[in-house]
Amino acid sequence: xxxxxxxxxxxxxxxxxxxxxxxxxxxxxxxxxxxxxxxxxxxxxxxxxxxxxxxxxxxxxxxxxxxxxxxxxxxxxxxxxxxxxxxxxxxxxxxxxxxxxxxxxxxxxxxxxxxxxxxxxxxxxxxxxxxxxxxxxxxxxxxxxxxxxxxxxxxxxxxxxxxxxxxxxxxxxxxxxxxxxxxxxxxxxxxxxxxxxxxxxxxxxxxxxxxxxxxxxxxxxxxxxxxxxxxxxxxxxxxxxxxxxxxxxxxxxxxxxxxxxxxxxxxxxxxxxxxxxxxxxxxxxxxxxxxxxxxxxxxxxxxxxxxxxxxxxxxxxxxxxxxxxxxxxxxxxxxxxxxxxxxxxxxxxxxxxxxxxxxxxxxxxxxxxxxxxxxxxxxxxxxxxxxxxxxxxxxxxxxxxxxxxxxxxxxxxxxxxxxxxxx
Amino acid sequence: xxxxxxxxxxxxxxxxxxxxxxxxxxxxxxxxxxxxxxxxxxxxxxxxxxxxxxxxxxxxxxxxxxxxxxxxxxxxxxxxxxxxxxxxxxxxxxxxxxxxxxxxxxxxxxxxxxxxxxxxxxxxxxxxxxxxxxxx
Numbered sequence: 243x244x245x246x247x248x249x250x251x252x253x254x255x256x257x258x259x260x261x262x263x264x265x266x267x268x269x270x271x272x273x274x275x276x277x278x279x280x281x282x283x284x285x286x287x288x289x290x291x292x293x294x295x296x297x298x299x300x301x302x303x304x305x306x307x308x309x310x311x312x313x314x315x316x317x318x319x320x321x322x323x324x325x326x327x328x329x330x331x332x333x334x335x336x337x338x339x340x341x342x343x344x345x346x347x348x349x350x351x352x353x354x355x356x357x358x359x360x361x362x363x364x365x366x367x368x369x370x371x372x373x374x375x376x377x378x379x380x381x382x383x384x385x386x387x388x389x390x391x392x393x394x395x396x397x398x399x400x401x402x403x404x405x406x407x408x409x410x411x412x413x414x415x416x417x418x419x420x421x422x423x424x425x426x427x428x429x430x431x432x433x434x435x436x437x438x439x440x441x442x443x444x445x446x447x448x449x450x451x452x453x454x455x456x457x458x459x460x461x462x463x464x465x466x467x468x469x470x471x472x473x474x475x476x477x478x479x480x481x482x483x484x485x486x487x488x489x490x491x492x493x494x495x496x497x498x499x500x501x502x503x504x505x506x507x508x509x510x511x512x513x514x515x516x517x518x519x520x521x522x523x524x525x526x527x528x529x530x531x532x533x534x535x536x537x538x539x540x541x542x543x544x545x546x547x548x549x550x551x552x553x554x555x556x557x558x559x560x561x562x563x564x565x566x567x568x569x570x571x572x573x574x575x576x577x578x579x580x581x582x583x584x585x586x587x588x589x590x591x592x593x594x595x596x597x598x599x600x601x602x603x604x605x606x607x608x609x610x611x612x613x614x615x616x617x618x619x620x621x622x623x624x625x626x627x628x629x630x631x632x633x634x635x636x637x638x639x640x641x642x643x644x645x646x647x648x649x650x651x652x653x654x655x656x657x658x659x660x661x662x663x664x665x
Numbered sequence: 666x667x668x669x670x671x672x673x674x675x676x677x678x679x680x681x682x683x684x685x686x687x688x689x690x691x692x693x694x695x696x697x698x699x700x701x702x703x704x705x706x707x708x709x710x711x712x713x714x715x716x717x718x719x720x721x722x723x724x725x726x727x728x729x730x731x732x733x734x735x736x737x738x739x740x741x742x743x744x745x746x747x748x749x750x751x752x753x754x755x756x757x758x759x760x761x762x763x764x765x766x767x768x769x770x771x772x773x774x775x776x777x778x779x780x781x782x783x784x785x786x787x788x789x790x791x792x793x794x795x796x797x798x799x800x801x
Contacts, residue, residue, distance in 0.1 A: 257759035260752060261704065353703070460781075464666075464750055471705035498780035503788045517780065517791070521709060521748075 251296045259288055260387040262305040266312050267384055268359035273316045275422050277366050277384060278412030280312075283319060287311035360385075361476045362422050364469070368437040371418045376411035377440045378447070383408050385472075386465045396458040397447065437473070438486045438543060441466045445490050449497075463494050474529070484533035485544025491526030492550040495519040506651065511559045523554045545574045564594035581610045589622060597629040617646035621656060628663060637663035667708065667750055667777035668757035674744040675769035679735055682718040693765045701749060701760065712745030741771070748777070 263284060271280035287308050301307045367380045382388045382396075390408065394401040425433040448462025470487040477483050499517035501507055508514075530551050533544040540548065549570045556562040571587035584607055592600025604623045613619045624639030640660035644653045701707035713719075716734035723730040736742075751757040754776065761772045780788060 253753075253755045254759065257753065257755035260756055261759055357703075461752060464752075468705035468750060472703065475703050475705070503785035525708070 248296060251300065252292070254300055255288070255291055255295060258291075258300065258304045258308070262308055263288075263387040264360060264363060264385045265305065265356050266309050268363040269309055269356060270312045270316050271363060271366070271422050272359050273313065274319060276416055277363065277380075277422065278416060279319065280316075281384060281412070283315040284308070284312045286315050357476050358424070360472065361424050364437055364473060364476075365424055365433055366415065366420060366422055368433075368440045369415060369418075369420050370433070370436045371420060372411050372414055374440065374443055376407055376414070377436070378444050379404055379407045380411045381440055381469065382444065382462075382465060385469050388465070392458050392461075395456045396462050398456070398459075434477075434480060434482065438482060441470050441473075442486060442490070442543070445493075449493060460497070463490070463497070466490060467494060474532075478532075479536060481533045481536040481538060482541040482543050484529045484536070485541055485547050488526045488529035488533060488547035489543050489550055491522045491529060492547060492554050495522035495526065495554065510553060511562075515556075515558065518554070526554065527551055539577075540573070542574060542578045545570055545577075549574075562593070564590050568594050581607055581613045582616075585613070585619060585622060588626075592626055592629075597626040601626040601630065615646055617643045617652070617656075619643075620646070624656075624659065628659070633663040666752065667748060667779065668754070669775050669777055670747040670749065670757065670761045670764070671773040671775060672712075672744045672746060672764075672766070673741050673771040673773060674767075675741075675771070677715055677744050678739045678742045680715040680717060682715060684715055686712075690767075697764055698747075700763070701747065706749045706751060706760065707747065708750055709748040710746070713743055716742045744770075 266284045266287065267277065267280045270283050271277045274280055274283065290311050291304075291308060295301070363384060364381070367384050368377045372380065379393055379397075382393050383390065388396075390405045391401050394404040397404065424430075444462050445466035448460050448464075448466065451459035451462075467487070467490050470483070470490055474480075474483045474487050495518050496510070496513060498519065499508060499513040499515070500510075526547065530544065530547045533540065533547070549567050552563050552567050552570070568587060568590035571583060571590050575583045575587060584603065588600045588603035588607070591603060601623070604619070604626060607613055607619060608623070620639040621643035624636045624643060627633075627636035627639060637660050640656050640663065644656035644660065647653050647656065698707065698710060716736055716739060719734040721732045721734070721736055723732065749757060749760055751760065754774065757774050757776075761774050764772060766772060780791070783791070
């Protein structure tokens with residue numbers, strides 16, 4: 243066999259692995275109750291495939307082949323272990339019966355089982371016992387099928403650091419005896435919010451990529467979206483999952499418009515809306531509709547998605563429904579009170595009802611200690627004052643904002659605005 | 666990255682305008698479509714009426730000439746497409762190879778241009794062009 247053909251098969255096997263690995267790891271983890279060991283067993287099956295498939299060709303049902311091979315290794319592992327007892331023997335016998343290919347009629351039932359296993363895998367990888375960094379890396383490795391090298395490139399972090407982070411994460415899960423299960427109803431809200439937080443962290447890591455970054459960084463957005471969509475399929479009744487998917491789809495729709503070719507960021511209201519991806523907007527609006535159709539009060543992700551949707555629906559910036567955005571920020575402030583949300587509400591209120599209304603909210607925020615060093619507060623206040631013709635006060639605020647920002651480009655912009663206020 | 670999986674069914678070039686797909690085949694194809702959706706990679710999907718119900722426009726010599734289908738010269742025509750998200754061409758091929766396609770069907774895998782694929786000057790040109798209708 244030529245080297246080229248070898249390389250072709252190797253790449254084809256990598257692609258199969260990328261598609262199948264999460265499902266394989268999930269179904270093996272249900273047997274061995276440890277995601278780290280499950281991943282190793284799945285990797286062993288992959289190595290067997292790498293040995294066998296170049297000679298025999300890639301089987302049409304490659305996923306089933308890999309799953310069966312990994313499960314056989316799980317049986318061996320359970321037999322070998324010091325834990326051999328009647329229960330495992332029984333389990334092993336059961337699985338031997340199982341490892342033949344399922345009859346076509348079983349497909350639906352099999353999919354349900356795999357769905358449950360995948361859900362367990364998502365909740366385990368995003369377990370709050372792990373740090374957010376560890377959760378992100380483990381999620382990308384186990385659910386995204388990304389290699390350690392790809393994750394390292396995406397996070398602009400040396401590969402050994404990521405490798406170690408993943409090893410430690412798997413060990414922490416074992417040490418903490420985290421069960422491989424979907425959390426009980428009483429724990430579910432907290433555990434689900436941990437999962438959603440990880441997906442949004444991964445998404446934002448990719449979204450903050452700048453021109454010239456490795457292409458793996460933007461790929462993080464796609465990965466977060468992909469896992470989010472899987473989760474939405476597995477938990478169709480969870481409104482916030484649809485909310486997060488909606489938020490990510492709509493934000494991703496602006497990717498082409500939010501930076502200029504030279505890398506300079508473009509503010510939302512100044513973006514060229516013709517560059518917004520209408521397909522992603524449609525998908526985002528549909529996901530938001532699913533969240534809303536479930537009834538009940540919207541959660542923080544769905545509310546942020548609803549705000550993003552107001553922008554997405556406006557054909558031009560002037561058409562934006564600011565009154566609705568202000569109302570949505572008010573709802574958001576009620577469930578997740580934060581001075582930053584309040585500042586955003588002030589901007590929306592000023593756009594809807596004039597700068598004086600916005601200024602009243604911002605003046606209250608001036609007493610907020612958390613915002614004392616936050617350059618956007620004086621920057622927003624300066625803007626309101628400028629619009630109210632209070633130029634001297636506006637100038638002072640822009641200058642203060644300029645002294646607080648660490649971004650050179652922003653500082654220049656703010657000083658320009660200060661200068662425009664006159665002496 | 667996005668890839669389009671273009672379905673090219675042999676014989677569709679001469680199919681009548683009212684041709685109906687086989688129900689059993691559709692059910693089988695739906696299972697495949699669901700598997701793409703469950704995996705979170707399916708972005709869009711459509712199937713097309715046969716070319717006998719369509720038209721082709723020719724632009725030679727600065728004039729538009731409309732020709733109604735079917736098109737005698739066409740040997741291969743589209744029957745539909747899937748738009749999927751994939752990390753690589755290999756992954757797109759791996760998804761396409763799972764399609765329960767028949768002996769007389771071909772799937773062509775093509776990457777979709779994304780804005781970032783274009784050189785900065787092309788991006789700037791597109792940006793400037795699209796900018797205009799925004800200014801009222």
